Amino acid sequence: MKELIRDNTEKCEFLVHRSVFTDREILARERAEIFNKCWLFIGHESEIPEKGDYKRKKVGGRNLLLVHSHDGEMRALYNTCPHRGALVCRENSGNSRVFRCFYHAWSFTNDGQLAGMPGKDGFPDDFNCDGTKNMTEVNRLESYRGFMFVNFDDHANSLDEYLGNAKEYIDLVADQSEAGMEALGGVQEYSVRANWKLLAENSVDLYHGMPTHKTYFDIKQGQDPDLKKVKLEGKGVDLGNGHAVMEYVAPWGRPIAQWTPIWNEDLKKDMEKIKARLVERFGEERADRIANYNRNIVIFPNLVINDIMAITARTFYPTSPGYIEVSGYAFAPKGEDEEHRMARNDNFLEFLGPGGFATPDDNEALELCQEAYNNNQEVQWNDISKGMVRGEDNTLATDEIQMRSFWRQYKTRIEQSLNKEVAQT
Template identity: 85%
Template sequence: MDQIIRDNTEKHEFLVHRSVFSDKEILARERAEIFNKCWLFIGHETEIPELGDYKRKKVGGRNLLFVHSQDGEIRALYNTCPHRGALVCRENEGNSRVFRCFYHAWSFKNDGELVGMPGKDGFPEDFNDEGTKNMKAVNRIENYRGFMFVNFDENAISLDEYLGNAKEYIDLVVDQSENGLEALGGVQEYSVRANWKLLAENSVDLYHGMPTHKTYFDIKQAQDPNLKRVKLEGKGIELDNGHGVIEYVAPWGRPVAQWTPIWDEKFKADMEEMKVKLADRFGEERADRIANYNRNIVIFPNLVINDIMAVTARTFYPTSPGYMEVSGYSLAPKGENEKHRLARNNNFLEFLGPGGFATPDDNEALELCQEAYNNNQEVEWNDISKGMVRGEGNALATDEVQMRNFWRQYNTRIQESLEKEAALK
């Protein structure tokens, strides 16, 4: 296979070779060229609000500690002891000034500094003068409006440059609240027997919405027979550096400022008041986008921010070509009214949660794709051409321009490494 994609603008055809979903060598290259070099979401700053707060994270195949150190800095420490390599912290979350390794009881401050070793007389006095026995930190950790990212590549561009014009859409999410967003407790973790890139595609694929999630839309239509916007009208947008978004009219209630018929009159009045406040802050046009439009955002390679009937962040990482581990977070405005928070959480669980209407459907669809890739030798290519005939800038939300943008960035990173390798032979 000498091509990953075939991008034929004259023929309006975009094809992806199916080996990228099943080939172990491709996965190894992805880890080297994508997960080792791109900005990866580690968590939201509000997950660790107090000094000493920490959470264990798996990011880009690494075991990390996401910690709010005593000096006020938020760090990502590699969760491995410099002595013999054991995990230093075994608890998933907590608050501590010191981390103590279970194996030989080496102790570290929550900024990673080694502060205690049993049998210290067995080591030279200058044993850690250069700090080489401290817990190592990820050098590149940056924040955009509460969303924290790490990068394992010392030469990577800044997070601000990497996000590029995707920041506009993250801003639309964060600006729902005057006080910013906070992460709600309880990360949802699950696995899917499918390639990670299928979830990246699916998360910004509105084309599958009506057929795959028909049961959900039938229920919504029954609740409100006059629902006009079930057509999911909107646009698909390609963004910088492989990011993409679909932005479309919301056919359901959004606890930011759009009510649904089954909510009571007081709740509906709250929604209208909220919309007035948004207009006062941002003007009518931006307030309308914030309140009445959904956004599914993919930040290359593996962060999805869903701003739909609730706000979620989802990351995923491959453990093999046909298996990924997924982590889902729910976000909400700081200080949100308790009744609004309950509606938001119900919305989240109803559609996006692992037991909701959408996620099991999506997972089944992805696993069916993965199962059928054993036919790759005879049926080699996936088609992601929908909307190419409309021309640049005219994509509907149900088109696939945002996915093509993901694949072009993917192709650049993987194909360049293949060409460099070939040149050295």
């Protein structure tokens, strides 16, 4: 059996074989053992607040409809007609009690029930008495703090069990608002010519921050005369199940309650009130974490929540070993003051947006990695060992424990399936 990951704690060495970024057979195994069996983010409850609201989604290689049905239930339906397979809904979003297939005009209520079709006299009287001609529902749709996930494995553990220790950090995001969080505007969609696991790594990699995004940090120093040196200090944490987080302090403003000189004094006063209310609700220590600490969270396999100068969630799926499609969401507290919302959106677009300082830099770095993997016959291993010498309980945010957490879960899932095949033969 091919060795994909070497995890040598005695030698303080962690290596990943570069074939995992280029091999089509490995991608097929990832789809079967990871994307078909793990909880995958589909959207946020705030996207479909009213009965009849729906959003088209692509999750784990499937075309889905996330629907707030007329009975009040939220559902994920496979967006395919049971007649001949066409997409039933072609609009990206809207509100409707009925979906009508363009091809042969079969229609379905927004809970997926077959409502009618032309030429009904050509079918038996008991047609669809067993419900097999209804739109098929994804059996596993669960939510945590408004974040909704699907699982295509009916035997998987609950979402609550799956998220485990990651819930603490999702709570730090959700608790920023007493009214709840909401997704802003439309979903940002773009593609990257790189393997999907490179984006998972990059999203919790503070080590690359200063060299890759130097221009952004130089600008931050110019905006704040009291900022002598940019520091990115904090810790990396293995959250189990492949999830991980880096939590750290940084120089940028956070719209929740960390003011910066680029904003006016009135906004500073409002942020002080927000911070005081956080202290009332949670105490000094937790209020400080919520307001002043940044978090980059990876939820295995393909959800990243960045709670930094703004809040964004990204999910991504591979169409080939060297190509991924990315969907990005921006989040904010419901009912946020207009001036705060403007500051938040400016922060988001400046760094996290597709045309910001960070995202194009990151995408270029990932594509450069992918391009160089054509050398993987001669240069076979990536090194992800930084911080192992400190012990896994003492690592810094700029170490690589976050990536090792991801890769250890990956190793478990992929190598278990390989071992089963070997045993069967």
